[in-house]
Amino acid sequence: MTADVKKETMGFQTEAKQLLHLMIHSLYSNQEIFLRELISNASDAIDKLRFAALADESLLEGQGDYQVQVDVDKEAGTITIADNGIGMNRDEVVEHLGTIAKSGTAAFMENLTGDQQKDSQLIGQFGVGFYSAFIVADRVAVHTRKAGDASDLGVVWESHGESEFSVEAKDKEARGTSITLFLKEGSEEFAEDYRVRSVIKKYSDHISVPVIMLKPSVPAAEDEGEEVTEAAPEYEAVNEATALWTRSRTEVSDEEYKEFYKHVSHDFDEPLSWSHNRVEGKFEYTSLLYLPKRAPFDMWNREMARGLKLYVQRTFIMDDAEQFLPLYLRFVKGVVDSNDLPLNVSREILQQDAAVDSMRSAVTKRVLDMLGKLAKKDGDDYAEFWKEFGQVLKEGPAEDFANKEKIAKLLRFASTQTDTEAQDQSLEDYISRMQESQEKIFYVVAENFNTAKNSPHLEVFRKKGIEVLLLTDRVDDWLMNHLQDFDGKQFQDVARGALDLATDSDEEKAKQEKLEKDSEALVERLGKVLEAQVEEVRATTRLTESPACLVVGDHDMGAQMRRIMEAAGQPVPESKPILEVNPIHPLLEMLDQEPDEDRFADLASVVFDQANLAEGGQLEDPAAYVSRLNKLLLTLSGK
The missing domain is CATH 3.40.50.11260 (Rossmann fold)
Structure with missing residues (x-):
């Protein structure tokens, strides 16, 4: 790619166009979040370069002081957010800024209602990052170059946030990305120095790299007879620039914890709960774990990107380190920072490292303890959590035998x-x-x-x-x-095996034995007619209103599991249900007195099919069931 490549105009992906429209029209009431999102993205880009430079120091291009620079121009009506992070090449610009390459996009779009307030909450669950720029800008220009590429491989991306964007080559001496927002009417406040500073302090104090702005200019002192000279522009850090998880819990406010969650999760909503813990001993590490309020759209995709942000000695290593939590806790967000892992750690090493195993066990228990405290402290908050994540937590007992009792208490x-x-x-x-x-x-x-x-x-x-x-x-x-x-x-x-209630008295047990003896002939007769459909027929006292029910054998697969496996195309072992009948029900008493064998067979089949339907099952031959039922109804009417 060279600088003489012509400007090219492309259309946004359909989903991106819908999302852009939604961003512009649904989040106008909370405009300032655009700055949080863009600074968060800039911080992530720097983290990625730090990690890549561990293997290839030349990517630093001789400059290793990381920072995010924010400039405002009141006269031009612009704000620029620039970083010296990993940057992008042309293909990455088109991929990341022209499409929404994220699983769950279709589900997200299907859930949009047209109600601006409700849809803005959905945006928060989806996470949008860069697109938030169009909340305040009617034109956005991105100038970027990937670290390690030649200066003439810089790329400019530009769009008005409607149906298309342009991409062209343009030299860029410094690595990283610069985003300039041309503010729309009504958003001019974000070209004011004091306003931007207040937003950075509010949302980005926890960012671990300095977010710098020009120091407010102070008029130079005038000495009589001397020429006045303008002081050179000087930048200063606006934020604290200290990784939040490295600070003591007593030094961090709830608001700071909440804002850091939004940074680490790209969720617009506040977290439900969090736990910040430093461990010292055989292994030393810090964890900051969050429970979200709402499930992401791709939660049921078990291949989704998941896991915690991993740092080693405060150096970013990877975004989705899934080795520190089991799959059934894939909704947890947060950071783990280890002092014991090597800086060049890979996913393969993480799967075999004893320190990781120990940390995984401890972090898992911490999440379960956090959930336990939430359940005891605030029933409403836990009910909200259960509504969103309960079915995922139910995967736990099968995946995590060691914590089965802890998980069971949370169900x-x-x-x-x-x-x-x-x-x-x-x-x-x-x-x-x-x-x-x-x-x-x-x-x-x-x-x-x-x-x-x-x-x-x-x-x-x-x-x-x-x-x-x-x-x-x-x-x-x-x-x-x-x-x-x-x-x-x-x-x-209760639908498996013979019913055995410890509460049954000797009198009730004797009643069951008498019922079985008195109905032997009926049970035997039913067994012969239904031998192709059932394993056996037996009399029961478990029924008080219904004529019959189906029971699964002690070692057979349940009906629900059978349906799931069939729907997934999995082979299902052959088995027949047990038909339990209530001999004192009027329908069974009538059946017992029926002399006509054909009519008896029709009635017996109807009783079996109705028991199947009562369990939520499906009939093998619905037409035959309807035919038998019609025949019996006509008999009752005398026709």
Whole structure:
């Protein structure tokens, strides 16, 4: 690439155009955040150069004093933010400034409502950085050169923030990026020195590199008979320029913690909670961890960029060091700064380092403790967290056996105690309400809340006043396969295996035995008709209102897990359900007295299909079910 390449005009990616329009029209009430975002990006560019220079010192080009320079020109109506960081080449300029190359873009755009206030909150979840410049500018010019490239490989990008942008070659002696904003009418305040200084102090005090501005000019003293000379312009640091996590907790205000979160996460919203900790001993490191208020749009993409910002001895190493937290805590943001890792550490080394293993274990426990404190301190805040991240946390017991009990205490479920869809009941709450002779924690898994709430399996539990957890998230069946017990109490799926209630009296057990004996002929008859569909048929006292229900074998895969694997195209082992019937239900009593074998077979099939539907299952042959039901209805009408 040389300087004689002509200017080229290109169109924005469709999503970028939509986002630009939204930025300009939805965030006008909080204009000053553009400066925070651009300074944050400049700081990141410097961090990236620091890391790259560890392997190739020539990238520094003989100049290693890092800084972000902010200049205002009141007469021209401009503000310029310049850094001496890593910079960009032409291809990177087109990629980073003309497109939104971030997973979750489609989901983000689908969630836009047209309501400016609601949409501005969505912007915060998505993170936009550079595009915030158009909140205050009607034209933006970017002059950049990548560190290590020749000076004639500089690039100028320019746009009015509408449908297109231009790119052309232009010499640039110094490495890094300079962004000039031509302020629109109504935003002229950001060409005022005092206003810009106040915004930098407010939002960027924690940036670890100096953010410098020209010192306010002081008129030179006039001596009689001597010519007055103008003092040379002099720059001074406006911010504290000290990495926030290196400071003592007592020295950092809540506002500073909140602003640093926005810097490290590129989230417009404030964090829900945070934990700042320095560890000294065998391994020395500092961690500053944040819980976001809202989930990012790409949270369910397990390949998403995730992890903490890693520093070694305050030198930036990488943005997404996923080795310090397990996957089920991928929503946590923050920084970890180690004194023990080598500066040339790679992702491969991180996966094998004993210090990393120790730090991962400690950082994981710190996050779980932070969540535990949040749950005890503020139920509303924890309810907000659970709504956003509860399903991710449910991945924990399968991935982190060592912390299974800690995670279990943080789980929340819907329950027959409240019969509402709100997942606000803890396992400790459940155990505190258990009946004296109750030995197990009972739960039912279903496709949705109404199916769970109205499951025929709950009938005997409601009759006896025994609480049952209502599990309806897609991950729940998988969760319970790994959770198994809590506080010494075993979990029991009420739709799996034979019902065994420790609360049953000798009288109730005798009643069950008599029921089984009296219904032997009916059970045997049903078993023959339905032998292709069921593993067995048996009589039960678990039903009080329904004629029948389907039960999963003790070692068979649950219906929800089976549906998930089928949807994913995974092979599913063959198994048949068990049909449990209530012989004293009028429909079963009628069935027992039915002499016509064909009609008996039709009724038996309808009972089985209805039990399947009550579980949220799908019929193998819906047309046959409708045909049998119509035939039976016509028989009842005498036709």
